[in-house]
Amino acid sequence: MADFEWPWQYKFPPFFTLQPNTETRQKQLEAWRALILGFCRHHRVYIIDLAEYLDSPLFNNADIKRRLSEESIQAVLDELASTGHVEWIDKSKRRCYVFWRTPTEWGQLIYAWVTDSGMTGSVCTFFELTQGDDVADQPFQGLAEEVLLKALGTLQQAGKAEVMGTDGVKFF
Template sequence: MALSPQTTSSGFLLPSIHSAPPFFTQQPNQATQAIVTDHWTRLILSYARHRRLFTVRLDDAQASGNDWDEVFRNTRINRRLLPSHLAYILDDMVATNKAVYDPPKQSNSAILYWRTPDEWAEVLYDWAETTGQLNTILTFYDIIEPSVPSQLSGIPLALLRKAIATLGKSNRAQLITIADGEGVRFLAQSGK
């Protein structure tokens, strides 16, 4: 049996290691598990990017019928990633700043950093600039569910806040309290 990359129905190319049965078992040898964790981390992040999935939950590994089926399960070899193993991987991802638990103080769901908050800040500012919305006051809702779908459609609030905070540090955005909550104003950069 040769282990080869497989293309899923959503068009994602699974690496050949996804066809290896022991890949789905948490390894008792720490050095080996480090390799497994590394491969899972890369797989989870690239799949999330491919499907634009912002979050993952331990439940996604528990029951089938969710966005993660193609990755957390391999029906050809009848293997699946167990929630306990996913929990271990997520812990490692959070520790290495590739994900963050959201909401905080629990470990059942996490935001995946297939783009870091700093990278999202750039995307956000570019979007505001190219859509001609500098100096306008925008609600968070305007950004998360824009009338014209953008890269930011569906971005979790916690991640959006981090991106805005980053822009705030370089004086490119300003949080504003408005009638029905909070909003943001993007500022044109001086000298540009």
């Protein structure tokens, strides 16, 4: 996997302090949104746990000795939640799902594979959908189970699938 390409703002010290000017802050939040989603997509991160990520390169640029404060991280993630790219897992806002693809987009990718593979009418386990040999070249290979369930939920609502128990799904 190629190295992640950091945006130019990542080397700009003020980027790590949320700006008070409304217009500047909005541009800064957009840059953080792009950075977080790009980083998570590149590294296939589906869940951010603040305990794990506070000191990670995502929020801490050791080269310029700057880090985004925990309060600012939560503000940035709240902004991502307002656009549907983050969903808080806990009330204390310490863990969240990161949707660099929405559950609907994941569902569409999965269903396209199901129809292209002639799998409609069959049952698949969650393991087969995310770890099986048949999906080795698919973008949803390795998808976190929690995100998979959300994606399958969108297919179930559309009448294209039925989640069966805790580890399987039937596609229509």
